Amino acid sequence: MLRRLVHRLTRYGGDVPVVRGAIEKVFPEHWSFLLGEAALYSFAILVGTGIYLALFFSPSPELVVYEGSYEPLRGAEMSRAYRSTLELSFDVRAGLLVRQVHHWAALVFVAAIVGHLLRVLLTGAFRRPRELNWMVGVSLLFLALATGYAGYSMLDDVLSHVGLQIGHAATSSVPVVGTWMAHVMFGGEQPGGEMIPRLYWAHVLVFPLLLAGLVGLHMTILLLQKHTQFPGPGKRHDNVVGTRLWPRYTFETLGLFFALAALLVLLGGLVQINPIWLYGPQAPGAASSGLQPDWYWAWLTGGLVLMPGWDLTLFGYTVPGQFFPGPLLVAATIVLLYAVPYIAGSRADDLPGGRHLLERPRERPVLTAVTAGVVAFYGVLTVAASSDVLALRLGTGIEPVVWAFRALVLALPPAVGLVAYRAARRLERTRAPRLLDMPLRD
Amino acid sequence: MSRRPDERRVARATVAVLALFGAGGLALAGFGVLLWRGGQTQLEGILLGGALGLVALGLVLAAKLVVPSEEGEEERDPGPLPQPFEELRHGGERFGRKAFLGLVVAVPLGAGVVAGVLRLLGIGPDAVEARRTTAWGPGVRVVRPNGTPVRADEVSPGGMVTIFPEGATDREDSQANLFRVAADRLRLPPGREGTAPGGIVAYSRLCTHVGCPVALYQAEVERLVCPCHGATFDVLEAARPIFGPATRALPQLPLEVDDEGFLRAAGDFPEPVGPGFWELERAS
Secondary structure, three states: OHHHHHHHHHHHHHOOHHHHHHHOOEEOOOHHHHHHHHHHHHHHHHHHHHHHHHOOOOOOOOEEEOOOOOHHHOOOEEEHHHHHHHHHHHOOOOHHHHHHHHHHHHHHHHHHHHHHHHHHHHOOOOOOOOHHHHHHHHHHHHHHHHHHHHHHHOOOEHHHHHHHHHHHHHHHOOOOOHHHHHHHHHOOOOOOOOHHHHHHHHHHHHHHHHHHHHHHHHHHHHHHHOOOEOOOOOOOOOEEEEEEHHHHHHHHHHHHHHHHHHHHHHHHHHOOOOOHHHHOEOOOOOOOOOOOOOHHHHHHHHHHHHOOOOOEEEOOEEEOHHHHHHHHHHHHHHHHHHOHHHHHOOHHHOOOOOOOEOOOHHHOHHHHHHHHHHHHHHHHHHHHOOHHHHHHHHOOOHHHHHHHHHHHHHHHHHHHHHHHHHHHHHHHHHOOOOOOOOOOOO | OEOOOOHHHHHHHHHHHHHHHHHHHHHHHHHHHHHHOOOOHHHHHHHHHHHHHHHHHHHHHHHHHHOOOEEEEEEOOOOOOOHHHHHHHOOOOOOHHHHHHHHHHHHHHHHHHHHHHHHHOOOOOOHHHHHHOOOOOOOOEEEOOOOOEOEHHHOOOOOEEEEEEOOOOOOHHHOEEEEEOOHHHOOOOOOOOOOOHHHEEEEEOEOOOOOOEOOEEEHHHOEEEOOOOOOEEEHHHOOEEEEOOOOOOOOEEOEEEOOOOEEEEOOOOOOOOOOOOOOHHHHO
16 A cells, blocks of 8 residues: 555656656665764754744843742842743743753764764765865864854853853963954953853854755765765666665655654653753852763863963963863864865875775775774863763872873874774785776776 | 565555554654643653654665665766756866865964954954953952852861952952961962961962863862862962963962951952963063
8 A cells, every 4th residue: 555655656756857867866875874864864853943942042141030940949040041941941841852852962963973974084985076075074063063062052051151161261272362362252351141142143043054054065965976885786986876765765764864853852851961950050150060061072171181281481472281282172173174085085096087986994994093093082082071070980089080091092092093904904804805896988 | 676575565564664653643642642731851752752763663664665675776977967066066176175175264264364453453352451350459358159248267277168359249250269278388489478367368269271160179188179171279389280281370369357357358369360371471
């Protein structure tokens, strides 16, 4: 019965030339190709839940007294922004569910992007003619990081305010223009109330527009160039072999969307995230311990923890120590990622039309090893952000933990890289010779 | 190349798919009823998440077992396209890629240059001036965050009090920590005699690393630890940094006791509070 419906739709759509072209589009299949789709669907869920939240959130720093349903904070002074978030969490129908789904979706969004980035990197899909799309993708990653930061910081709770303070200090540490830029961007010597509406408009309008535009460009280039594929029987540089868009691929991809939505809703309903009522409303001097940013910013925190205090003085001017693990590391990360096609794209391999067949990581041992080492580096930094929590669990002071991570961040990346290199070479040697790709027709 | 699965298998799979969709619909209805009755976050998650999950299962089952599955093949290069698309298809080699990269580099660089020019011309706020001073000054009374003044005899050893200048409890840059230590154990640098009456000493609460409130006091070892990145300061030695990423001591607020026994500041902090910045020495 279902099949007959599908058949009828196929014939119906097939009569329209544009639709027929779309229906016959072919998608190569591999589990790792789902990562990019997962990112896309997370973004869609973020926009949907975000619209609901925007109906109730009030981006105002004006101080009010809380008289709502959350008892422990009754009578406390807080900004309208924070109060509207409390109301969303306790008084709006499905408000807490949507808030938590939105936050979980952001965490999954960035994770999917990073996973997708690693897949593209390790299979060589960033090479000609896909360098432009690689750079669009890298932009999407950093936009996602910025959007997440703005989103959780606009709620004006104690924890995210600390994050804003760190952002302010990091910006001020930039030589020559830092102090001035931080003052202008953050509204003063410390992040002030003006930050709330600024973060709001960035998070709700500017960043989503940029994200949507770049996602559109990303998908357009993908559609025009067609997806890459792993080598195999019948697969050549000049064709695409896989599942047709309609009917099978449509069902598969819709299935992925619903599965992702199910996961996010289950997480949002059952696993607490960003309980701002426990952190408390921002007030001068308020603080707590165990302060962590969202996972995708923890690498920056870890760098700030591990870097020893070394200020640089030049002719009466100071480059404060946090510049190096702060703005400089961030800038270096950005530049490094954009430069990947120039560093890792190999000229000798260039085929006239560019390559469309993927490689397995083992075929590029150096790239795989370097990637593994870099991942280990950022991984150690990410874990090091929780040094204080770890020290507490282990019952030691923070010093031994920090020293251990300092040693680890220097020793682990080369070790991991070496292991990855050896593994790749060993795997490559033992594989059976694969069917040769057929050469291009002319 | 088209697979023709067994007819009965397809029929059974179709029934399973429809059953899953139906169950999903029921769960969704349950979710709706729950919302109408007031809602409860965990149940909402289970019902809505369950509904979505059942539909997902149905779709995947349909994809694998019900819909006709054909492996397809298409040509990668069906012919030239209208211009912007043709250029994009070639990865923007001629101008797209350079333009994009140029944009990514030019925007931050341009912003930095504009910022530098505006700053040098003196347009916009004097960010450095703002850092020279806080709300503290000679004779300003010491108060708690709720505004109540602090008497010298109310400060007991082993505890830490967060303090603000009277009338400026909303000034984030003026926050400070107050301690009482044994006066004979305090080792302040020369020139600071009398700034810590009876062993009562105050330091800025803004970490000189990246400005988090330094909130963790380990009284047994007289250390202050910042919860953000572990910067550790020695309370007995003018809050100089002894471990971690901070490079400068927490500025000390000079204190005095007035005739009525209340604590007052004897002046502002002698150097800028909080994180370092380019013009630090000029602002000191």
